[in-house]
Amino acid sequence: MLNKSVETSERIERLVEKLGDHPEVLEQLERILQVVENETGEALTADEAEELLVLEMRRLGQVALRGWADKKQARLEAKYEGRRGIVKREKKR
Numbered sequence: 001m002l003n004k005s006v007e008t009s010e011r012i013e014r015l016v017e018k019l020g021d022h023p024e025v026l027e028q029l030e031r032i033l034q035v036v037e038n039e040t041g042e043a044l045t046a047d048e049a050e051e052l053l054v055l056e057m058r059r060l061g062q063v064a065l066r067g068w069a070d071k072k073q074a075r076l077e078a079k080y081e082g083r084r085g086i087v088k089r090e091k092k093r
Contacts, residue, residue, distance in 0.1 A: 025060070025064060028059055
């Protein structure tokens with residue numbers, strides 16, 4: 001039992017570190033938890049709660065994909081930055 005709680009604590013620590021690198025994902029997850037805990041009282045029925053959760057999950061997906069695309073773009077720019085001075089020359093035919 002103790003081993004499992006240590007493992008859970010380590011997972012939580014890793015998650016918190018990663019969320020620190022992605023504040024926009026953290027913000028969206030907080031919104032989802034607000035719906036789950038019905039903090040705003042916005043959802044009066046299960047159908048309304050489901051609708052809100054679906055909306056927030058879509059937003060989370062958009063935020064996550066934007067983060068992925070930004071990271072991919074930065075990697076590609078870094079990869080080709082080093083090749084800037086290289087010019088490929090071919091013989092004219």
